[in-house]
Amino acid sequence: MITVGTASAEPGEVATGRLEVGEGRDGGTVGLPVAVVNGARDGDRLYLQAASDGDEVNGVGVVSRVLPRLDPTDLAGSVVVVGVVNYHGFLVGEHRNPIDDTKLNRAYPGDHQGTSSERIAAATYALASDADLVVDLHQGSTSRMIEEVRVRCGRRHRLHRECLKLARTFGCGYILDQKGPDGQLARVAPDDGIPTIDPELGGSVGFDDDSIAKGVAGVFNVLRGYGFLEGAVEMEEQTRATGFDQYGAPAGGIVDFRVDLGDRVSRGDPLFTVTDVFGATKARVTADSPGVFWRSRRLPQVASGEYVCSVGTDLDTC
Ligand SMILES: [Zn+2]
Numbered sequence: 383m384i385t386v387g388t389a390s391a392e393p394g395e396v397a398t399g400r401l402e403v404g405e406g407r408d409g410g411t412v413g414l415p416v417a418v419v420n421g422a423r424d425g426d427r428l429y430l431q432a433a434s435d436g437d438e439v440n441g442v443g444v445v446s447r448v449l450p451r452l453d454p455t456d457l458a459g460s461v462v463v464v465g466v467v468n469y470h471g472f473l474v475g476e477h478r479n480p481i482d483d484t485k486l487n488r489a490y491p492g493d494h495q496g497t498s499s500e501r502i503a504a505a506t507y508a509l510a511s512d513a514d515l516v517v518d519l520h521q522g523s524t525s526r527m528i529e530e531v532r533v534r535c536g537r538r539h540r541l542h543r544e545c546l547k548l549a550r551t552f553g554c555g556y557i558l559d560q561k562g563p564d565g566q567l568a569r570v571a572p573d574d575g576i577p578t579i580d581p582e583l584g585g586s587v588g589f590d591d592d593s594i595a596k597g598v599a600g601v602f603n604v605l606r607g608y609g610f611l612e613g614a615v616e617m618e619e620q621t622r623a624t625g626f627d628q629y630g631a632p633a634g635g636i637v638d639f640r641v642d643l644g645d646r647v648s649r650g651d652p653l654f655t656v657t658d659v660f661g662a663t664k665a666r667v668t669a670d671s672p673g674v675f676w677r678s679r680r681l682p683q684v685a686s687g688e689y690v691c692s693v694g695t696d697l698d699t700c
Pocket of ligand 1: 523
């Protein structure tokens, strides 16, 4: 029997319930939605979570599409899922946890007696620590972004090879292999010996069905690739970036992009112009380094110095 919060599943069963993470402002219990899929046969455990950034709902779309297709009688091992991590942010469609104005994916491994975000991080980190593999579903917030998978432990980490293998198995086509900031789940869990990836499923306001489909395929690739389900995974060559250049606006006004997401750019290629509201050009920005046009702001209006776009650089294939 596997019990997570109020969800208990015998081998061959699925159970859903709530994982208590404290109390809300109304004095009632706050519980994250959890699911346990306990396979009929022994095996490893996958921990899957979504919406640790509360506006990143594509991961919730993945979870809601994967769970109905997971038959525990076909499964070896178990899958433990938290469907919404940043509970308070998700309720109001915000990126950060509004209770403490914190980005939850900087609070790992968390603290059971700490702030709201630290408590949620601690409760979910306990599930991650019990797993053999961790998949933390994200997206480029509400910006526009390609689908990619992040490896955040750093290339010198003892688990780097395993994290990279997990990213290749998930298989979005692109990997960003760059050490992440302190407090990220995908940075912290490898220190405890657990291969972890952070798939970034595009960027959207609300659901993006194409990004969700890539996430669903990625989860099933992991389940097959690591022996939870029968069947082979066709490993496809991934484009890996180990550098990530961010571009800001040299002038305020309206951004006009000269490249599309996923385009290859060379040094000196035009990335975007900034015009005034009457269309007169104020600035032209070109690529500093060759790479892939990775992410861009959604709204066209920018202030001087404000974020505009990112290019994944130092490319190879893996
Ligand atoms: Zn995120």
